[in-house]
Amino acid sequence: MLRLREYQRAALDALHRHWDADGGPGLVVLPTGAGKALVIAALVREWLERAPQARICVLAHVRELVAQNHAELLAYWPEAPAGIFSAGLRRRESGAPVTFASIQSVRDRAALFEGTDLVVIDEAHLVPRSAETGYGRFLAGLRAQNPDLKVAGFTATPYRLDSGRLDEGEGRVFERIVHDSAVGDLIGQGYLAPLICKATALTLDVSGVGQRGGDYIPSALEAAVNREWITRAAVEEMAAYGRERRAWLAFCAGVDHAGAVRDAVRGQGFSCETVTAEMGKRERDRVVRDFRAGKIRCLTSVGVLSTGFNVPEVDLIALLRPTQSAGLYVQQVGRALRRAPGKSDGLVLDYAGLVRMHGPVDAVTARSVALGPALGGAARAKPCPGCGALIALNASTCEACWVEPEAEDAEAPHAATAEDALPILSETVAGWRSVSAWSLARSPGGHGPDRLEAVLRWPGGGCRVEIGLEQSGHARERAVAWWRACGGAEPVPLTVAEALERQDEMERPDSVRIEAAGRLSESVELRFSDGRRFRDVRRWGGLAA
Secondary structure: OOOOOHHHHHHHHHHHHHHHOOOOOEEEEOOOOOOHHHHHHHHHHHHHHHOOOOOEEEEEOOHHHHHHHHHHHHHHOOOOOEEEEEHHHOEEOOOOOEEEEEHHHHOOOHHHHOOOOEEEEEOHHHOOOOOOOHHHHHHHHHHHHOOOOEEEEEEOOOEEOOOEEOOOOOOOOOOEEEEEOOHHHHHHOOOOOOEEEEOOOOOOOOOOOOEEOOEEOHHHHHHHHOOHHHHHHHHHHHHHHHOOOOEEEEEOOOHHHHHHHHHHHHHOOOOEEEEOOOOOHHHHHHHHHHHHOOOOOEEEEOOOOOOOOOOOOEEEEEEOOOOOOHHHHHHHHHHHOOOOOOOOOEEEEEOOOHHHHHOOHHHOOHHHHHHOOOOOOOOOOEEOOOOOEEEOOOOOOOOOOOOOOOOOOOOHHHHOOHHHOOHHHHHOOOOEEEOOEEEEEEEOOOOOOOEEEEEEEEOOEEEEEEEOOOOOHHHHHHHHHHHHHOOOOOOOOOOHHHHHHOHHHOOOOOEEEEEEOOOOEEEEEEEOOOOOEEEEEEEOOOEEO
């Protein structure tokens, strides 16, 4: 039987704790490629093992997801009593204890599922707030039969362009996010493929395109970007980057635009097909099957491959559709996050300026989305000066270009001048300092996000450390390590405000030692009363007197 990873187990445990405390509909956030279908399968099996007479509905918005989730359950639990109710799959089985259904097929048929105890909604970011929608009517019908109905939602993007966070505001379907696995954490742990976001030579200009409903007007957007010289230049660059890559996805602004990009890719000597919502089922299935098998190098798409599309080999994403929707951006980029044999990373070519607008994908959070996209001349990412990859504004280089400082020769410190030393080190004797007091506060981040500031004091001196909880990449990973080392509980706060509200969870270090760690960095080491130690290496300037 397939085994759950640590974060997958944590997601299920969080759901159960939420419901055991009489919580309402809970939301689980797992990045694309993190195995949502397996977590759903495990939830279904565990629920039925605890309550064999229960009925469960697993909902999705497209037939591909219905079939994938059903297949995942049978792989995890071959004897599962499960059926499918989906017109698109030509199956209408409503009598099994577990039913995998498309919402379009069941939205007005709640009576067929009388006595349902649990509803699981995949791609929960597609659930609108209105009770008059298909999801709203179906849930209301089930609750009329069972007021104790439990609801779980799974998504990689817990927000909507039109209504914000899924767990906030009037008419919300979900009570709160019970578990959130961060993209950066799962990449760092080796579960997801690293992403490289390149600033392209060509950037699409949509400054004159009008907006409706918070995003660009589709027809005006396509007219602005679907120009022969633009497409030719973009595809030439795409072909140069992708020549040694196996599977490309190009997200386009309309059907005609997707066709033009397809023809240009073919003109570069690569096989390419277009996938749109207007395609027949059999034809679309054939094209995707050939792409998965490696017979087609590139697919151009209009809105149908950003969710529910599982081809781990995808290693190049071309963003050719500008959008104000951070959710759509994250879903598109997420197609390259899955691991595959022989795949070292996913390359994102950002012709649409989405990385600059919304930030690196591991930095897009419910909080950043609430602030809205960067406007005008503002940006949330910049090119790495070493290789051109798009990185967070507060980073100096990308992780690929950063090299740990080499260890100094034994005699090197004696050659340093007073001006080379960090002031705090020139005023103290190397060794442990007994921490007599500490405090936490907000430190303004200037052009970047604010930081959590920890001030440590000892007789005759002290220092402050800035902890980048709201930053991305390596800075966020270090901040998470600080929080956990100081005894902070899970989940690790996403914001400084949340950390300050929960500061009672943190334990004051018993002593601190600060030392040089080469010419460019410093080491700060904490020791706690129980003997635990934590060491962090930072570039000079991360710590100040």
